[in-house]
Amino acid sequence: xxxxxxxxxxxxxxxxxxxxxxxxxxxxxxxxxxxxxxxxxxxxxxxxxxxxxxxxxxxxxxxxxxxxxxxxxxxxxxxxxxxxxxxxxxxxxxxxxxxxxxxxxxxxxxxxxxxxxxxxxxxxxxxxxxxxxxxxxxxxxxxxxxxxxxxxxxxxxxxxxxxxxxxxxxxxxxxxxxxxxxxxxxxxxxxxxxxxxxxxxxxxxxxxxxxxxxxxxxxxxxxxxxxxxxxxxxxxxxxxxxxxxxxxxxxxxxxxxxxxxxxxxxxxxxxxxxxxxxxxxxxxxxxxxxxxxxxxxxxxxxxxx
DNA sequence: AATCCAACCAACCGCCAGTAG
DNA sequence: CCTACTGGCGGTTGGTTGGAT
Numbered sequence: 313x314x315x316x317x318x319x320x321x322x323x324x325x326x327x328x329x330x331x332x333x334x335x336x337x338x339x340x341x342x343x344x345x346x347x348x349x350x351x352x353x354x355x356x357x358x359x360x361x362x363x364x365x366x367x368x369x370x371x372x373x374x375x376x377x378x379x380x381x382x383x384x385x386x387x388x389x390x391x392x393x394x395x396x397x398x399x400x401x402x403x404x405x406x407x408x409x410x411x412x413x414x415x416x417x418x419x420x421x422x423x424x425x426x427x428x429x430x431x432x433x434x435x436x437x438x439x440x441x442x443x444x445x446x447x448x449x450x451x452x453x454x455x456x457x458x459x460x461x462x463x464x465x466x467x468x469x470x471x472x473x474x475x476x477x478x479x480x481x482x483x484x485x486x487x488x489x490x491x492x493x494x495x496x497x498x499x500x501x502x503x504x505x506x507x508x509x510x511x512x513x514x515x516x517x518x519x520x521x522x523x524x525x526x527x528x529x530x531x532x533x534x535x536x537x538x539x540x541x542x543x544x545x546x547x548x549x550x551x552x553x554x555x556x557x558x559x560x561x562x563x564x565x566x567x568x569x570x571x572x573x574x575x576x577x578x579x580x581x582x583x584x585x586x587x588x589x590x591x592x593x594x595x596x597x598x599x600x601x602x603x604x605x606x607x608x609x610x611x612x613x614x615x616x617x
Numbered sequence: 618a619a620t621c622c623a624a625c626c627a628a629c630c631g632c633c634a635g636t637a638g
Numbered sequence: 639c640c641t642a643c644t645g646g647c648g649g650t651t652g653g654t655t656g657g658a659t
Contacts, residue, residue: 328627328653350644366645367628402647417648418626426624 325359329368333358337365338373371412378410382419390416 325333340356346369349362358365371377382390386408393404401413401420408416 326629348644363645364628370646371627399648413647414627421649422625 324361324364326364329372333360334368334373337368341369341373371414376410377412378408382411386411390420394420 329337336356336358337352340352344355346352346366349366352358352362352365353360356365360368389408390404393407397403399417401417405411405413405416
């Protein structure tokens with residue numbers, strides 16, 4: 313098979329885009345939009361195939377593109393997401409506003425190359441890896457193990473949990489939303505806390521009492537919570553009161569705390585863990601996108617992986 | 618200054634799923 | 639159904655860049 317018919321035309325230019333071509337494409341897209349990419353080259357006066365135009369726009373020319381080095385927050389998010397979903401670059405990119413799958417893929421491949429180049433590097437001499445480690449991990453090897461495991465096996469919530477040996481819960485420390493005693497969250501927190509008191513003991517925590525993510529403000533479609541019951545079992549998607557798809561399609565945009573509470577009662581769940589498919593095992597505050605600049609990521613990992 | 622080489626990254630390729638006809 | 643077409647995705651390539659020798 314082979315080729316896209318749009319690329320079969322004579323005089324189709326290839327290779328790097330010239331500034332003039334960029335200008336033509338920008339001018340066309342900004343005034344007409346892009347309904348059908350195969351029509352774009354002719355209408356825009358470009359001797360490229362539609363596929364090339366699409367790629368150029370998506371990866372380089374679109375106005376919301378974000379350039380420059382990845383921030384530490386973005387790096388953490390990429391690593392975390394990759395450990396969950398593997399090489400699903402588009403999925404990962406959808407949670408890093410302004411970043412493209414291509415860019416993330418390139419970044420990751422460079423990163424891997426560096427790691428492969430120094431296979432026996434001890435953690436202490438690999439500052440970049442240490443820097444990138446998620447809080448709660450106590451060695452680079454543990455992080456590698458998780459990443460490698462999920463690279464070689466099809467990542468599903470099930471095998472992630474089995475790899476972690478115990479349930480993971482997440483919370484954030486954003487004090488602004490937490491109004492103690494004012495919501496059902498406090499009860500949930502108590503329930504969660506008792507599930508695994510050696511993982512998280514309120515009395516031993518320096519930080520304020522953690523709060524669950526505030527779902528009532530999670531209108532951002534980059535946030536995709538799944539629910540896990542107290543035994544670490546995934547709650548079936550269809551049973552979830554909130555399901556936000558990758559494409560932003562939602563069965564419910566969000567649910568508020570009262571709805572959450574009612575739903576838990578109806579399902580006879582006395583406790584609840586929050587598994588965040590976006591951030592994987594990472595907790596985050598507010599809307600967990602990497603560009604918010606918030607840095608109070610809090611993660612509770614088991615001490616022995 | 619010239620050459621080499623590794624890293625980077627933009628762009629291409631091949632495949633797949635969805636869909637219109 | 640079947641076919642052709644399209645957009646989207648992940649893997650890969652090859653040109654460019656910059657540092658080392």
